[in-house]
Amino acid sequence: MSDVVFEIKDLYAFYDEHAALQSINLKIWEKRITAIMGPSGCGKSTLLRCLNRLNDLIPGFSLKGQILFRGQDIYQIKDLTEYRRRVTMVFQKPNPFPMSIFDNVAYGLRIHGITKKSILKDKVEQALRMAALWDEVKDKLKKPAVQLSGGQQQRLCIARALAVEPEVLLLDEPTSALDPIATTKIERLLEELAQQYTVVIVTHSMGQALRISDEVVFLYEGRLIEYGETSTIAKTPKHEVTKQFLTGKIG
Amino acid sequence: MRWTLRIISYGVFVVMLFVLVSIVVSGVPYFFRPGFFTAWPQRAMSEGGIFPMLIGSLMLMSLVFAISVPVGLIGTIFLSELAPRRISMFLKSLAGTMNSVPSIVYGVFGLAFFSVKLGFGTSLLSASLALSTMSIPFFMNSAVEFLRAVPKELREGVISLGANKLQATLMVLRASKNGILTSLMLTLGRAFSETAPILVTGAVFYSTKLPGKLTDPVMTLPTSIYAIVMNLGERSQWMAKAMASLMVLIMIAVYSLVQITRRNKRE
Amino acid sequence: MMRKTVSFIFVSLTSLAAVIVAAALFAIVFFIFTESIRAIKEVGFGLFSPNWYPVWETDPEFGVGTMLLNSLILTVWTSVWVWTIGLSVAIYLHKYALNKEREVLLRILEYVSGIPSVVLGLFGVLILGNWFLRLGAWSAQNFLNASIVLSVLTLPFMTSLTFQSLEKVPRQLVEGAIALGAKDLAVMWIELRYAAPGIVNAMLSVFNRIFGETMIVLMVAGGANLLVRSLLDPVRPLTATLGSEIGEVAVGSLHYSALFFIAFLVLSGSLILNLLTNRITRKLERWIKG
Numbered sequence: 001m002s003d004v005v006f007e008i009k010d011l012y013a014f015y016d017e018h019a020a021l022q023s024i025n026l027k028i029w030e031k032r033i034t035a036i037m038g039p040s041g042c043g044k045s046t047l048l049r050c051l052n053r054l055n056d057l058i059p060g061f062s063l064k065g066q067i068l069f070r071g072q073d074i075y076q077i078k079d080l081t082e083y084r085r086r087v088t089m090v091f092q093k094p095n096p097f098p099m100s101i102f103d104n105v106a107y108g109l110r111i112h113g114i115t116k117k118s119i120l121k122d123k124v125e126q127a128l129r130m131a132a133l134w135d136e137v138k139d140k141l142k143k144p145a146v147q148l149s150g151g152q153q154q155r156l157c158i159a160r161a162l163a164v165e166p167e168v169l170l171l172d173e174p175t176s177a178l179d180p181i182a183t184t185k186i187e188r189l190l191e192e193l194a195q196q197y198t199v200v201i202v203t204h205s206m207g208q209a210l211r212i213s214d215e216v217v218f219l220y221e222g223r224l225i226e227y228g229e230t231s232t233i234a235k236t237p238k239h240e241v242t243k244q245f246l247t248g249k250i251g
Numbered sequence: 252m253r254w255t256l257r258i259i260s261y262g263v264f265v266v267m268l269f270v271l272v273s274i275v276v277s278g279v280p281y282f283f284r285p286g287f288f289t290a291w292p293q294r295a296m297s298e299g300g301i302f303p304m305l306i307g308s309l310m311l312m313s314l315v316f317a318i319s320v321p322v323g324l325i326g327t328i329f330l331s332e333l334a335p336r337r338i339s340m341f342l343k344s345l346a347g348t349m350n351s352v353p354s355i356v357y358g359v360f361g362l363a364f365f366s367v368k369l370g371f372g373t374s375l376l377s378a379s380l381a382l383s384t385m386s387i388p389f390f391m392n393s394a395v396e397f398l399r400a401v402p403k404e405l406r407e408g409v410i411s412l413g414a415n416k417l418q419a420t421l422m423v424l425r426a427s428k429n430g431i432l433t434s435l436m437l438t439l440g441r442a443f444s445e446t447a448p449i450l451v452t453g454a455v456f457y458s459t460k461l462p463g464k465l466t467d468p469v470m471t472l473p474t475s476i477y478a479i480v481m482n483l484g485e486r487s488q489w490m491a492k493a494m495a496s497l498m499v500l501i502m503i504a505v506y507s508l509v510q511i512t513r514r515n516k517r518e
Numbered sequence: 519m520m521r522k523t524v525s526f527i528f529v530s531l532t533s534l535a536a537v538i539v540a541a542a543l544f545a546i547v548f549f550i551f552t553e554s555i556r557a558i559k560e561v562g563f564g565l566f567s568p569n570w571y572p573v574w575e576t577d578p579e580f581g582v583g584t585m586l587l588n589s590l591i592l593t594v595w596t597s598v599w600v601w602t603i604g605l606s607v608a609i610y611l612h613k614y615a616l617n618k619e620r621e622v623l624l625r626i627l628e629y630v631s632g633i634p635s636v637v638l639g640l641f642g643v644l645i646l647g648n649w650f651l652r653l654g655a656w657s658a659q660n661f662l663n664a665s666i667v668l669s670v671l672t673l674p675f676m677t678s679l680t681f682q683s684l685e686k687v688p689r690q691l692v693e694g695a696i697a698l699g700a701k702d703l704a705v706m707w708i709e710l711r712y713a714a715p716g717i718v719n720a721m722l723s724v725f726n727r728i729f730g731e732t733m734i735v736l737m738v739a740g741g742a743n744l745l746v747r748s749l750l751d752p753v754r755p756l757t758a759t760l761g762s763e764i765g766e767v768a769v770g771s772l773h774y775s776a777l778f779f780i781a782f783l784v785l786s787g788s789l790i791l792n793l794l795t796n797r798i799t800r801k802l803e804r805w806i807k808g
Contacts, residue, residue, distance in 0.1 A: 260611070273645055356784060364545065488644060
């Protein structure tokens with residue numbers, strides 16, 4: 001067993017009065033792919049966004065319980081920018097910034113104080129290679145990022161996240177806006193990245209979870225109903241809802 | 252950062268409020284002078300009322316309304332419903348360009364074309380034509396957005412029922428009624444507050460009678476404000492202040508009406 | 519058959535209206551240019567000399583050089599202030615303001631944007647002008663006074679347009695930046711990049727409006743045809759000359775034609791600026807839309 005990266009203890013999350021998450025207890029392991037699954041509205045995105053503390057931005061959001069990142073309560077952290085560098089996030093819809101491809105990847109480095117051109121160049125290339133995008137864009141680094149295709153944009157966003165050398169990569173349904181070919185590319189990429197990074201991915205596609213994840217977490221109506229190794233759960237689901245999910249009755 | 256911006260914003264707020272309040276307050280008391288709205292000005296505008304300017308502005312507005320609404324509306328319909336995409340884009344950018352042309356240019360053009368070339372002279376007619384030349388593209392620019400906002404389904408629905416272009420257009424107009432009303436009010440508001448075009452083409456500083464025909468010159472609120480401030484002494488300034496205050500109140504009323512119309516639409 | 523006729527009449531009527539509007543712009547350019555031909559022919563490059571003595575009997579001069587320079591200086595100076603302040607207020611409204619603050623400030627800006635320019639001129643002469651005299655300026659109407667009043671005229675426009683473009687920035691961009699650990703300024707940078715076409719459009723429109731504004735400079739700037747050397751100098755921009763003299767000049771005279779040349783300059787300035795605005799915004803939009 002590897003190390004625990006996140007430990008979530010009795011977590012409740014509220015949007016105003018509405019409880020989006022209830023009584024979540026969960027561990028996320030280092031250098032594995034953990035998939036968070038469940039029907040839409042089950043709170044899976046909320047859970048993921050809690051890990052990056054992105055929900056802080058939403059008015060009316062509140063939270064009870066603890067999330068420990070390597071033993072430290074993340075809601076006690078003062079230096080959020082450094083924390084978000086270590087635990088960074090990729091979104092459902094590709095969101096390239098309105099700048100060039102190069103500047104997109106360099107953005108994260110620049111905000112964390114790296115400004116030397118030669119270093120930037122190296123790191124950007126490295127990140128783009130890791131995201132398997134380098135060959136496609138190396139001749140047009142100065143071009144606007146929005147001119148890339150949807151799948152390329154999403155890989156660019158992954159590269160942007162990788163450039164800041166995070167420990168954990170959070171992905172919120174990263175392929176739901178993409179076509180099957182682009183999806184396959186991203187899934188392969190994630191499997192490779194899992195050798196170096198801890199990956200947490202929210203997905204509503206059972207197939208995707210089975211294909212790429214090591215661990216799977218099932219949420220249903222804000223509660224955690226089952227979690228463990230993907231292969232075990234796929235064979236012997238304990239919970240009725242999980243079974244229905246596996247057979248495609250809920251989706 | 253936050254506090255610097257906040258201080259700047261509050262500073263702007265204070266200045267703007269001061270401008271608005273000082274203009275309104277300095278003029279309102281004179282509204283209650285006997286005959287202010289109904290009498291003619293006397294003794295070089297130091298006594299009497301603003302009756303002819305008020306009526307002059309009103310006549311001018313009615314003419315601008317009568318000229319620019321039909322032309323503007325029909326032009327807008329062409330732009331949004333009938334023209335091929337290319338022509339429509341070309342016209343739209345043309346209207347946008349005309350919108351950015353300074354108003355004095357419309358005045359100078361009106362002088363050369365309507366007053367001199369067509370021989371209308373310094374008159375109500377020249378002034379209203381010059382103002383309309385400016386107002387029509389303004390109206391089109393604003394109204395076309397509202398027509399475009401009408402969902403495609405509505406158009407297709409009406410056409411699929413076998414309606415012709417005219418009937419389909421009427422339906423679109425009905426759907427964007429409030430928006431068109433908004434554009435109309437903004438257009439007239441802008442025409443009402445413009446000075447430079449009429450200063451050159453149709454306004455006189457003082458006249459003993461109201462314009463009886465289209466080719467008579469006219470006294471208006473904005474040009475009289477200008478004339479008093481620039482040419483007359485302290486004893487006449489109250490009248491300029493009162494007219495300024497009246498104009499600002501009218502504009503506030505127009506903007507409030509626009510607000511209400513917009514809100515109605517949303518509900 | 520009847521229906522076809524109705525349709526046909528309808529379509530031709532509407533296209534006629536559009537043609538009229540299109541023709542108007544060309545007519546404006548045409549008339550203003552043809553009326554200024556005489557001055558261009560007779561005065562030539564003298565039109566750009568510094569001295570403007572149009573009614574001097576023996577040897578009138580029609581040089582717009584000083585006025586043009588004054589116009590440009592006044593416009594640039596005022597624009598820079600309006601841009602900075604407008605941008606600051608818009609950022610504050612977008613990022614920090616409470617709902618109540620935002621509502622009140624936007625409302626008041628809207629009302630101020632409705633104040634007719636001649637009324638702002640009155641404000642400049644009767645209220646600001648008095649202050650300037652009391653503070654010891656030798657002329658109530660001067661460069662600074664005009665610049666302040668012009669700012670009041672254009673600031674609401676600059677602020678609300680910038681604010682609207684900032685509000686259009688998609689949430690996911692902001693979240694994307696924050697999720698990478700960006701601080702306020704770095705997030706703001708992304709938002710500004712996204713809003714850039716709208717902001718640039720607002721900035722150039724402000725410039726254009728100040729350059730072409732007539733009533734305010736006519737009333738407040740002071741009217742001296744001398745190159746501005748200090749903030750309290752009275753000045754006379756192009757539009758002021760045009761507005762004050764065109765009403766009294768003999769139609770067809772050289773002076774008349776020279777005034778049309780000024781109008782032609784003002785018109786070309788705004789047309790060029792408009793073209794530039796379209797160009798730049800289209801270029802900037804490429805970074806936003808694929």
